[in-house]
Amino acid sequence: xxxxxxxxxxxxxxxxxxxxxxxxxxxxxxxxxxxxxxxxxxxxxxxxxxxxxxxxxxxxxxxxxxxxxxxxxxxxxxxxxxxxxxxxxxxxxxxxxxxxxxxxxxxxxxxxxxxxxxxxxxxxxxxxxxxxxxxxxxxx
Numbered sequence: 001x002x003x004x005x006x007x008x009x010x011x012x013x014x015x016x017x018x019x020x021x022x023x024x025x026x027x028x029x030x031x032x033x034x035x036x037x038x039x040x041x042x043x044x045x046x047x048x049x050x051x052x053x054x055x056x057x058x059x060x061x062x063x064x065x066x067x068x069x070x071x072x073x074x075x076x077x078x079x080x081x082x083x084x085x086x087x088x089x090x091x092x093x094x095x096x097x098x099x100x101x102x103x104x105x106x107x108x109x110x111x112x113x114x115x116x117x118x119x120x121x122x123x124x125x126x127x128x129x130x131x132x133x134x135x136x137x138x139x140x
Contacts (some may be wrong), residue, residue, distance in 0.1 A: 002103070006070060010098050013068035013077060017091060018120065020065045024084050025117045028063060029055025033115040035092050038103030040129070046092050049085065053117070060085035069094065088115070091122075100126060107131050 025033065031053030037046045044068045049060065063084040068077050082090065092113050096103050107129035114123045 006073075007098050009070040009075070009077060010094060013070065016039065017067045017087075018122065020067060020085065021087060021091070021115070022117050022120050024063050024065045024125075025115065028058040028060075029053050030058060031117050032076070033088060033117075034112055035088060035115070036112045037092065037096065037103075038108070038110040040108035042105055042110060044104030046089050047089055060088070066090070079135075084113070095122070095124065099126070102127075 030051050032051070034050045034052075035046055035048075037044060039045070042071065051060070059062065061083045061103075064081055065084055065087055066079055066081045067087050068079050069090065070077055080090075095113070100109060103126075109126060109128045111124065111126040114125070116123070
């Protein structure tokens with residue numbers, strides 16, 4: 001029940017967060033942002049964002065936006081002012097947690113997020129690592 005409420009609250013903040021993020025990226029002349037992630041053995045990380053467009057040399061640490069975030073187990077939505085770089089990282093972690101909670105556990109997962117400024121979409125390309133074992137026993 002608590003998981004469902006967390007996801008519901010997170011989804012309620014997504015449209016507003018995307019609007020703030022995409023406006024800042026568009027104003028900086030950025031068309032695409034690609035962020036890769038990799039998780040394995042109970043830890044995971046988000047890699048540096050790769051940006052494309054006229055503003056590809058923009059320093060995302062110098063542009064600030066305000067986003068809303070939901071803390072795990074808390075019904076409160078908190079507003080934070082972050083650099084665009086940090087906001088992207090927080091949104092990536094939040095979206096991973098909402099969509100594939102435990103993405104970093106055991107064999108983990110890897111993939112990327114594509115932020116398309118023109119289409120105003122965030123696309124998650126997700127690859128789950130799976131280790132399998134098959135056991136068969138025959139008694140004759």
